[in-house]
Amino acid sequence: MPTRSMQRWSLLGPRRWRIRRCGPRGRRKRTVCSCWAVCSPKAELEITAATRLPEEEEIEDVLDTLLGWTEQVGPDPGLAANVLTNRLQRTAMQVAESEADEPPPGRAAAFAAVMTAVYVLSAQMHAERGEVKGTRQALGGAEEALIDILQGMHDLRILLGDAPAMPEE
Secondary structure, three states: OOOHHHHHHHHHOOOOOEEEEEEOOEEEEEEHHHHHHHHHHHHHHHHHHHOOOOHHHHHHHHHHHHHHHHHHHOOOHHHHHHHHHHHHHHHHHHHHOOOOOOOOHHHHHHHHHHHHHHHHHHHHHHHHOOOHHHHHHHHHHHHHHHHHHHHHHHHHHHHHOOOOOOOOO
16 A cells, blocks of 8 residues: 555656755755655565565465556556666666675676666567667667676686686686
8 A cells, every 4th residue: 555655756747846855964956756766665665574474475465566556557568668677777776786896796697687677678668669779779788688697697607616717818
């Protein structure tokens, strides 16, 4: 069930409103998009916490959540693809977060896997609009990401000792 603040935000729609906010750093202007970016993770956490139920009830709760998303998005496949793409991009950025200068191979491969989905969805949207150049660019990104997945998996195999390290040139 959406909170009152979530309902109010959804009423604002895609317009870029300027919002004055008082916070620990004083008054500042924010757009609806940036405010929603702060509220969205909170809503996700609440949904996630609510779906951690005993196994026999979990699937029903997950289905209720999916139905709720579907009701909000409606029959617009373009909007659904945009919602998915934005969620995947946020997921990719979270997966890529690492204390190291270069992420470990498993994280790098997981990042590439999520980005593969982003690129393929983008390619499909471009293809549906008849945009050949955009479709080709997105497919190229997906192909590069697939290579990165395989490289990350291979690097993990090397760490396990399951595969020989490639000699450096």
